[in-house]
Amino acid sequence: MAWLERIKRKIETTREGWRHWRTFRKIDEGHRYQSRYHLHQRRRRKRLVSAYRRPFSLFFGPILIIAGFVFIPTPGPSYIIIAIGLWLLAGEFLLLARLFDRAGARLGRLGRWFKGVWRSTPAVLKALVVLVFAALLAYGAYTLFVA
Numbered sequence: 422m423a424w425l426e427r428i429k430r431k432i433e434t435t436r437e438g439w440r441h442w443r444t445f446r447k448i449d450e451g452h453r454y455q456s457r458y459h460l461h462q463r464r465r466r467k468r469l470v471s472a473y474r475r476p477f478s479l480f481f482g483p484i485l486i487i488a489g490f491v492f493i494p495t496p497g498p499s500y501i502i503i504a505i506g507l508w509l510l511a512g513e514f515l516l517l518a519r520l521f522d523r524a525g526a527r528l529g530r531l532g533r534w535f536k537g538v539w540r541s542t543p544a545v546l547k548a549l550v551v552l553v554f555a556a557l558l559a560y561g562a563y564t565l566f567v568a
Contacts (some may be wrong), residue, residue: 447493454522485506486503
């Protein structure tokens with residue numbers, strides 16, 4: 422029966438993480454990471470998080486950042502690895518949380534601008550862009566696997 426209790430605990434932990442994610446998405450763009458930082462600090466003071474979380478974040482955050490920079494010349498998700506390392510550190514340092522908030526707000530504005538441009542683009546031009554992109558993908562796959 423101990424395994425059943427462990428499964429129930431894992432399910433509840435997953436639900437709690439999902440609730441945190443939904444709350445994170447509802448917060449304004451310029452304050453998400455700062456709110457996450459403050460929530461993380463409050464939970465740590467109340468001892469609701471593991472004592473190993475801070476050393477884990479402080480150890481693996483810089484390792485992921487360095488590994489991401491090392492792997493930039495190679496194909497793969499090196500920028501995502503860097504972002505995950507910074508995200509781990511943003512839970513520990515308010516300065517990084519503020520930096521993430523500023524970057525997120527600027528990227529959000531840029532994304533809304535691109536969305537507006539795409540909506541105002543004629544359908545014929547949209548179809549042409551999609552066809553060119555598909556042709557480039559097909560050419561890349563051909564040269565990678567056949568040639």
